Amino acid sequence: MTALTVENVVAGYSAGDQILKGVDFVVNPREIVCIVGPNGAGKSTLLKTIAGLLRPSQGSIRFADTPIGGLKPHDISKRGLAFVPQEQNVFGNMTVYENLEMGGFVAPAHFRARADEVMNHFPILRQKRSQLARTLSGGQRQLLAVGMALMVDPDLIMLDEPTAGLSPAAAGELFSEIVRLREAGKAIALVEQNARDAMAISDRTYILVDGKNSIDGPSQELLADEGISRMFLGG
Template identity: 60%
Template sequence: MSVLAVEGIVAGYSAADEILKRVDFSLAANEIACIIGPNGAGKSTLLKAIAGLIKPSRGSIRLNGEAINGRPPREIARLGLAYVPQEHNVFPSMTVAENLEMGGYVDRDHAAKRMDRIMQRFQVLGRKRRQAARTLSGGERQILAMGMALMVEPKVLLLDEPSAGLSPLAAAGLFEHIRIINGDGVAIALVEQNASDALAISDRAYILVDGRNHRSDVASDIAADSEIRRVFLGG
């Protein structure tokens, strides 16, 4: 059974701007699904529509079988879905601990225990808990952003271009952290331009082109397809 099911979504940033044109997407429990495709394909728009930041004009989005179309992001977070945007995903002037506290705003009663668990899981956050987020490296900031999302104990985590701007070494470490989060029972939908590395950690892959589904398949089959590699993975 899908923990997240998107059917026939039409959405954009204005009534006349249909970026997504009847897109389908599903995510099973404990699965990693990556969404790849050229720039402007609608990948990030899909995540924003799921997270409630954009209201679809048509189609349905269900989280654990419950319709979440049109619900505000805070309510969707309470239902078990967290979203990490590509940019502006931490508060630079706040400490690591304060950022995690902000991530737990929807359930303050359990925030302290959750913060302790996250700092134990991601030890770099524990070591730097009193440092301002602006002093962290790019990879550390992304780990903090994911830690903030985990403060609501989501069943589904949406990640938008988490490796953008990172060195190959930092990106490899980040993808390993994504594996760890998934291993803890969190289903993950991942938008990535670093398609080859995203496919390597994913169970399933979706390719979007011009706001439409182009193909979906087992991630390893997508990665092994020579035509897909030539068109979407740079050879």
């Protein structure tokens, strides 16, 4: 059974501005799937459409064999699909613990238990629990954003450019945490400009161009293909 199936999805920010032009996309349980491509290819738009922030005008989106296309974001979140946007993904003037509380608002009865589990997974969040989120380092803020997503105990986590603006060391640490999430049983969909490093930790990769599927396959095979490397990965 697939965790997520997207078929022939068309979507955009207005009727005359369709960014996605018939995209197919699949994520299986317990795998990391990477989405790469040039700027404007529709990578972030795809995640926003799956998450319910944009409504598809065509095609189908199924999560755990249930149609979710067009549902509101909080209804999708309740079904076990979490989305971590690239920007404005934490509340800067709230503490780390308050941010986790906001992340768990759809399941308040389980907040304390889930918060403990998240802080066990990311010990730095326990150390910083009383600290304002705006005072954290870039890498720590990204871990907090992921921690907020984990508060709903999702089966699938979608991450939009999680290493943007991070130092190479912080990006490497975050990629390691993403691998740990897969090992803990989560499925992950990952949009990244840092394509080579993201593909190195992923099981499969989709390359989008101009809102359409261009190439997809096992990440290691695509990385080893000189033509693909030259055309999409900078040589």
